[in-house]
Amino acid sequence: MRRIDMGWEIREVQNKRDLKCFVKFPLQLYRNHPYYVPPLITDEISIFSPIKNPAYENCETKLFLAYHNNSCVGRIAGIISHIANKKYQEKNLRFGWFDSINEEKSAELLFSALESWGKERGMTTCTGPQGFTDLDPTGMLIEGFDELSTMATLYNYPYYQNLIEKCGYTKLIDALEFQTKVPDEKDIPESLIKSAEWVKKRYNYRILEFKNKREALQRGIELINLIDESYADLYGTVPLTEKQKTYYLKKYLPYIQIDFIKAVADEKDNLIGFLITMPSLSRALQKAQGRLFPLGFWYLLKALRTYQVLDFYLAGVKKEYRNKGVDILMVYEITKTAAKFGFSYSESNPELETNKKIQNEWKLFKPRRHKRRRIYYKQI
Template identity: 45%
Template sequence: METIIQEVTSKKQMNAFLDLPYVLYKGNPYNIPKLRFDEAATLNRAKNPAFDFCEAKYWVAYQNGKVVGRVAAIYNKKYVETWKNNYLRFGWIDFIEDIEVPRALLAAVEGWAKVLGCTAVHGPLGFTDLDFEGMLIEGFQEIGTMATIYNYPYYPVMMEQLGYGKAVDWVEYRINVPEKLPENIAKIADLVEKRYKLHVVPMTSTKHLKPYASEVFKLVNETYSELYGVVELTQRQIDYYVKMYFSMIRVDCITLIANEANQLVGFGISMPSLSKALQKANGSLFPFGFIHLLKALKKNTEADLLLIGIDKTLQGKGVNAIVLREFHKNYQKAGIKIIESNPELEENKKVQSIWDHFPARQHKRRRCFIKHF
C-alpha cells in the first residue's frame, strides 16, 4: 500500500499529527496519553522558547487517506555548538505496524538532515532534555509515566531494520518505599547536614517554593550539563517551565537543600503519579480530565521521581541521602508506597547504586537511536 508523506503546514495537518497517538494507542493499558494542549504548546513556534535556537519540521504519513504515522525533526543549534556534533534530532515518532511507514517518515527526516549538512540523525529526543526522549525497548507490559514515552514492541525492531543503532540507553526502576528508612541512609544524611552546614528549606505552600524556582533550573543546567544531548536552558525557557509546571506541584513532594548562606545546593522533585489519571483524561482537561488529575495529586499511593540535582562541589559527598531521607518522611505521611525512578542513563552507576538500599527492580529500558551518513 502506498505511503504518502506530507509536511505539516496547516492547522488541519497539525491536528492530524497531534491526534494520531490517541487513535493508535486507544485502550492500551500501558500507554499514558499526553495532555494535548501541552503537546501543542511544545510544538508551537510562537509559544515554545526553544525556537529561539531551534528549527523544526513535522510530517504526517497517510495510506488511503488515513493517518498512519508521524514524526518531528528538530535542528537544535545550541546542541550543535555545545557538543560539536552536527546531528539532527527526531521525536514524536509513531507509526502503524508496517515498515514502509517509518521508512518513509525517516526518509523525510534524513532528507532534511542532508540539506542542513548534518552527519547523523538521532532520537527520539525533544527540544530539550526536559522533553520526552528514548524509545522503549524493554518493559512493554509495564505502565508508563507522565514523563516518558510508551511505544509498541515493533518500533525498535523496525528502527534497527532501517539502519538505526544504539546511541545511548536509559534504565528505569520501580521502588517500594520501606516502612523504615535504611539506617545507613539516615546516618549519612544527618552527618552530611552537620558537616557541610546544610539545611532543608521549610515549605508549606508553593509561595515558599517560588523564590527558589529559577535557582532549581540553574542547578539543573549545572548538574545535568554532561548528560547525553543536554543543552543549557535559557532564562526564557526557565521562566516558561516555572510558569507551566510549578503551580501544580505539591511542596511535600519536593526537597530543597540550602547552605548556611541560604543558597540552593541540592534539590529533589517528585510528584504523585498521574499515570492512571491521565489515562482517564485521555489527553483533555475538560470536561472531566482535570478532576481526575486533582484527585491523583491529592490522594495517591504512587509517586514519580522527576529531577534530582546536587551542586558539583558537593557531589559524591552524600547530599543525596538528605533528599532520600526527606522523601521517605513525606511519602510515609502521604501514604506513598511505590515510586518510579523515571529514566537514568545506564552508565550513571552512582544514581543507580542508590536503589541497592531499597526493594527495587529495574523494569524498563529505553534507547536513543542513531544513524550516521
C-alpha cells in the first residue's frame, strides 16, 4: 500500500480478494451503461492466473488499484512481455485494463505507480492499452461512444482520453472499426461474385466444409499457426507458444459455430486462409453482467442462435498466397452465409488504420466507420 495525502492510496493486487476487486471494478463504474459490454468475471480472473494463463511463462505483471477514502476509484495492469521485447528489440512496458473515475488524481497515481515499477524493471517506454498478446483487447476508444461495444473490445468513457494525455501519453497508432449492412442474397455485389468465381477457378482453391466442431478442432492447431504467421508483421503482435495456442483454442472453441468459419485449402489440402466470425454476444453479455450462472450461460446460448449482427474476429492468409484472391473468396463465402441466415449487419472489430487493403475490401459494402481506438506511447 502506498498512502498519499488527502485520502488517496495506491494498492498492489496481492491476493484473490484484491484480484476480484480489480476485475469487478468496471461493473460498478459502468453499471447499466447502454454501450458497455462486461466480460465474464471467471475469464478475467483466469487471465491473471499464472497457473491458467501460459502467457506468464514470458511475461511479468503488476496490478494496481487506486482508492480514495477507502473506495476503489481506478485500476491498471502493467505487463512486461519479454517475448515481445525480444521481437521488437525494445524495453517496453505495456499497460492495460485501465479504468478510472473522472478524476485526474486517480489516473496520475495509477500511471505513476505503473511507470515506477516499469523503471525498476529496466523499461524505458510504455504503450497501451494492450494485453499479453494481440488476442487480448487492445486500444482505447476515442470515437464511437454511442455505439455498442463487441465482446472482443474495450469500452471507455470519453474522459479517458483527457486523463491519459494529461499523464504525458501521445498517439502511437489507431485502429478503426466498421459496420456494414448485410445484403440480401440477390443483392450481393456482382463484382464480388465474379471475382470470387474467377479466383476459385484460377487457383483451384477449395472451401473447407466442417461437419462439426470436432472436425474443426482437428485443424485447429493448423489454423492457430496460421494466425501466428498472418499477424507476425502487424504492430504489437506477439509470437504464441505451443501452450498459448492450446489455451486459446480451448478458450474460444466453445463459442465458435462451424457455419461461420470460412477456411480455404490449396490443391494439396494445406490450410492457406481462414476467417472466423460469430453472432454478436454483446447483448447477452450485458444481461449476464459478468456471470455465467444462473442465467448467463442461457443468454449466451440464445445469442448464438440470434442472427442479427455478425461479428468478424480473426482472419489471415498464408504469406505466399497473399494477393492471390484468398481473402476475396472468403469474404464472398461469409457474405452468402450471412445473407442466408438473415443477418442485418456485420461488425469488423478493430483494424489498424494502416491496413488499407482490408479497408478497401469493406468498401464493396458501403461501410459506416463508427469507432476509432488508440494505442498510446510514452518514454518513461
